[in-house]
Amino acid sequence: MGKGGALSDGVIKKIILSYTYVAIWIFLSFTVIAYNKYILDKKMYNWPFPITLTMIHMAFCSSLAVLLIKVFKVVEPVSMSRETYLTSVDTIGALYSLSLRLLNSVYIHLSVSFIQMLKALMPVSVYSIGVLLKKESFRSETMTNMLSISFGVAIAAYGEAKFDTWGVMLQLGAVAFEATRLVLIQILLTSKGINLNPITSLYYVAPCCLGFLFFPWIFVELPILRETSSFHFDFVVFGTNSVCAFALNLAVFLLVGKTSALTMNVAGVVKDWLLIAFSWSVIKDTVTPLNLFGYGLAFLGVAYYNHCKLQALKAKEAQKKVQQGGDEEAAGKLLEVRESEGGGKRDDAED
Numbered sequence: 001m002g003k004g005g006a007l008s009d010g011v012i013k014k015i016i017l018s019y020t021y022v023a024i025w026i027f028l029s030f031t032v033i034a035y036n037k038y039i040l041d042k043k044m045y046n047w048p049f050p051i052t053l054t055m056i057h058m059a060f061c062s063s064l065a066v067l068l069i070k071v072f073k074v075v076e077p078v079s080m081s082r083e084t085y086l087t088s089v090d091t092i093g094a095l096y097s098l099s100l101r102l103l104n105s106v107y108i109h110l111s112v113s114f115i116q117m118l119k120a121l122m123p124v125s126v127y128s129i130g131v132l133l134k135k136e137s138f139r140s141e142t143m144t145n146m147l148s149i150s151f152g153v154a155i156a157a158y159g160e161a162k163f164d165t166w167g168v169m170l171q172l173g174a175v176a177f178e179a180t181r182l183v184l185i186q187i188l189l190t191s192k193g194i195n196l197n198p199i200t201s202l203y204y205v206a207p208c209c210l211g212f213l214f215f216p217w218i219f220v221e222l223p224i225l226r227e228t229s230s231f232h233f234d235f236v237v238f239g240t241n242s243v244c245a246f247a248l249n250l251a252v253f254l255l256v257g258k259t260s261a262l263t264m265n266v267a268g269v270v271k272d273w274l275l276i277a278f279s280w281s282v283i284k285d286t287v288t289p290l291n292l293f294g295y296g297l298a299f300l301g302v303a304y305y306n307h308c309k310l311q312a313l314k315a316k317e318a319q320k321k322v323q324q325g326g327d328e329e330a331a332g333k334l335l336e337v338r339e340s341e342g343g344g345k346r347d348d349a350e351d
Contacts, residue, residue, distance in 0.1 A: 025251040050104035058210040060242035065202040088188035093208025095181035102174035109167025113279035120298040125179035152297030159290025198249040
């Protein structure tokens, strides 16, 4: 702090950088979602092949990740045994492929605004699966909050003008698979001391995801692509779309690395509201008052959940500082005792 309580140049610079990282992440996340909707929606680009689009993303991201790690040495690969890779990374890759496949399929059936409203169920799914797998402890207060979020989303769904049952099932499935993946990352990798940033995650997980998508692609989409002669690769559209998808992963790396995962969660709420506004004003999707009321309730529940997570994080950090302070105090007292013992021996010798 400078004179009169003014912020120092260093603090101002840090604040500006943090907001810049948030803005970059929101912009890229916004762009990827809108771009995927544009490609897959039958009323727009009319290329309804979500598995193929996901495979293009994974192939592109895998290639760039290999270049960044093996050629340019931007980050170091993580030390990992073959057993860990086969039992942990493969499982996470399978869940990731299912999540992405379903999520991209949803753009064909639901509006962007309604998709974002349904995504508010992510904390509910993560917490419920965490409790089920004994990664989280059951708390009645937290569960009540989870029920309030679910109730808000249910109201938003009831008020949806173009409700599509199959699309909702796909979105719920995508949320469930993604939540399971996030919990299993904590159980299978983080608990073993293996931490993957977005680049190393793509390096290890994207090839697995590509492999898991290949077999359903052969039977589901490849025959249709051949019959309709629609397998035309537009390098401009799919190239820029893949670049945006990869850039989003780098933006996550910057945002979480330079700020925190909680900051990304809060920024995600802002992004969701912006996407809802974009869906209503630009794409001309119908957004009803009941949609907004229900999502507003869910938003309050998610905001309270993030607040509780922040308070728990602060309490944990404070506890660590107390423990560190206690250890230093104990070490200081021990040093004082040793010095006093040494001084007493010197006095005896002099006498």
